[in-house]
Amino acid sequence: MSEWAVSGYTEVRELGAGAQGRVVLARHDESGTPVAIKYLFGSPDEADRERLRHEARMLGQADSPHVARLYRLVEGPDGAALIMEAIDGVSLKEILEREGALGPEASLAVLKGSLLGLSAAHALGVVHRDYKPANVVVPADGLSRLVDFGIATPAGQEAGGAGTPYYMAPEQWDRHTATPATDVYAATCVFVECATGRRPFTGNRAALMLAHRTGEIPVDTVPGPLRPLVARGMAKTPEERPAGASAFIEELEAVAVEAYGPDWEHTGVRALAAAAAALAALFPVAAALLPGAAAPGTGGAVAHGGQGAAAHSGQGATAATKGGGLKVALGIGAAACGTAAVIGAGTVVATQQDDEPERTRAAATPTRTAAIVPVRGCSRMVPNSNDPDGMSPQPEAPPAATVRLPPVVDLPDGAAVYYIGGGHLIGPANVECDGQVGASSGLHRIGDPLAGGGVYESFNWADFSVGAMHCRYFPDTGPATEHRASVPQCDADVPKRQELSGVGMRAAMTSGVAMGTDAPPSPYVAVSLAVLPGPEDPFKVIDCVMPWERRDLCGAALTYWLVRETTDAEPTEESLRRASTQIAAFVETIRR
Structure with missing residues (x-):
């Protein structure tokens, strides 16, 4: 055991050890928040x-909900350590060993989640180099997470012999x-293993080298619709594969929707969540982490990654230490009813709501999560009762000076809550x-995309506009079909679209468009979310355009509006928690 320890934290238990x-x-002493700490043995030398x-550096820059987050690096004269996010889930390796083949939709969901995590690294010019089932964690919500960047390297450097031979x-x-x-190839190998329950190639190191270099790509082992993805992802030369994870995601989504329908991802994520939940009781550490947490199997709520309380109990932990590596999937138990946590600058603060006991939930990222925030009132132009053709400003006084955010919404630094037209918006x-507001439409605006970013909420009853909106967001509806008959190219400009399920009404995201004739300086994010309450209700949309480094604000704005x-x-x-995670992941793919 290492003698040196990071001050301010109390060790609960060792999860794994390597070379x-x-x-x-x-546990953080002040707040009780659980974390994972990776220690180097003894007194590490400069190379270690x-x-x-x-x-x-790799973890700190990879800003994605599909990548385990780094809180901080701590170094002292006698040791060094990484303080990381504690992920609520089990490793994909454990699931595959116990469950075998996962089925097409679940396999596709694993691949997509992993590619989203890898794309965050690729956007930084980083290659992971050791993607494998032990480095993928499946939490209670079924949305896979990528961990361990221990041998990641800048793209363009020699690949070397590092990695896992399979x-x-x-x-x-x-x-x-x-x-x-290179990462696309490894992810496709794992995809084959998920779909078949077997690794693409087996044998000793020499046999594996020969198979990977010259062997036949095992396309016949997977269901027919998946074979093009395997052929592309496991092509022998990098030039024959998709250029990166983001490009492969587009191919994956096209194949998945055509073969398994628009709800393929929802089906796959549910299957993964069930597989993780079935194994949770094997790792009963939840009760040891937080005061007030339910013991495994007692029906207590588990808060995953700071996204709010989920109705799962007994989440556990596993550590994969094969080959000297350190891979961790941590179980976190928390009774988070009515609470929110604020984490930043190395501290976590719990807040109390109503008469509930004060408890702390785990924060997924170092960004701040607010429970109660002030509200700023805005004005609206409304029809002038004295002039049928005129408009006049009307102040919009908030009904309360503050608002309590839902637990699924994290308010980033530099964001605020506004009140316009009877509702709150984040901008x-x-x-x-x-x-x-007019007779058949309305628009609420916060900020300017050409001056630091903007958020826009709109609604419309006009027939032509409603048809175009259906075409963009819900192309399978009757109004979309009717509109397409007169405007065939109506949905030709939508490169990305994802529908959210389980929120009680139809909701879909698309890559957005910058408001006005000019786009903000690149890189930026432009994303839209639409809801369709019912056939007779107005079509409502929120658009967010932000500089790329402030994309988390778009995730918060869209999630709050959806709630x-x-x-x-x-x-x-x-x-809602699942939808918030999907929104954050989708925003990560919309870089312009």
Whole structure:
């Protein structure tokens, strides 16, 4: 056991140990928040410290809900450690060993989640190099997460012999250049294993090298609709594969929708969640983590990754330490009723709501999560009763000076809550806000995309506009079919679309468009979310355009608006939490 320990944290238990160090489950002394701490053994030399710093840089820059988050790197004269997010779930390796083949939709869901995590690394010019089932964690919501960047390297460097032989691309065996296509190959190997229950190639190291370099791609082992993905992803040369994870996601979605329908992802995620839940009782550490947490199997709520309380109990932990590596999937138990946590600058603060006991829930990321925030009122232009053709401003006084955010909404730094037209919206702080309403349409605006970003809420009853909206967001509806008959190219400009399920009404996201004739400076994100309460209700849309580094504000704005618009449908907290995770993941794919 390492003698040196990070001050301010109490170790709960050791989760795994390898050749260079160990991983422990620990609790933040002040708040009780659980974390994973990766320690180097003994007094590490400069080379060991630099390897840990390198991993910290990789984790610290990979801003994605599909990547385990780094809280901080701690170094002292006697040791070094990474303090990381504690992920509520079990490793994909454990699931495959116990469940075998996962089925097409679940396999596709694993691949998509992993590709989203890898795409965050690729956007930074980083190649993971060791993607494998032990490095994928499936939490209670079924949305897979990528962990461990210990041997990640900048793209374009020699691939080297590092990696796990079952999943290493030919260029890794040949010590050629590592590119994002190297990770695509490994992800496809794992995809084959998910779909079939068997690794694509087996044998000793020499046999594996030969198979990966020259062997036949095992397309015949997977269901027919999946074979093109395997052929592309496991092509022998990087040039024949998709250039990176983002490009492969587009191919995956096209294949999945055509073969298994628009609800394929919902089906797959549910299957993964069930597989993780079935194994949760094997790792009963929840009761040891937080005061007030339910013991395994007693029906207590589990808060996953700061996205709110979920109706699952007995989540556990597993550590995969094969080959000296340190891979951790942590179970977190928390009774988070009526609470929110604020984490930032290394501290966590619990807040109390109503008469519920004060408890702390785990925060998924270092971004701040607010429970109660002030509200700023905006004005609207409304029809002038004295002038049928005129409009006049009307102040919109908030009904209350503050608002309590739902637990699924994290308010980023630099964001604020506004009140326009009878509803609250999240937008960038300290910007202009206004609205207008007419006979058949309305628009509420916060900020300006050309001056730091903007959020827009609109609704419309006009027949032509409604048809175009259906075409963009819900192309399978009758109004979309009618509109397409007169405007065949109506949905030709929508490169990405994802429908949200389980929220009580139809809701869909698309890559958005910048408001006005000019786009903001690149890179930026432009994303839209639409809801369709019923055939006779107005079509409602929210658009968010932000600089890329402020994309988390778009995730918060869309999630808050979705919660507001679906209140009457009474979606479950679990479905809203799942939707918030899907929104955040979708935003990560919309970079311009």
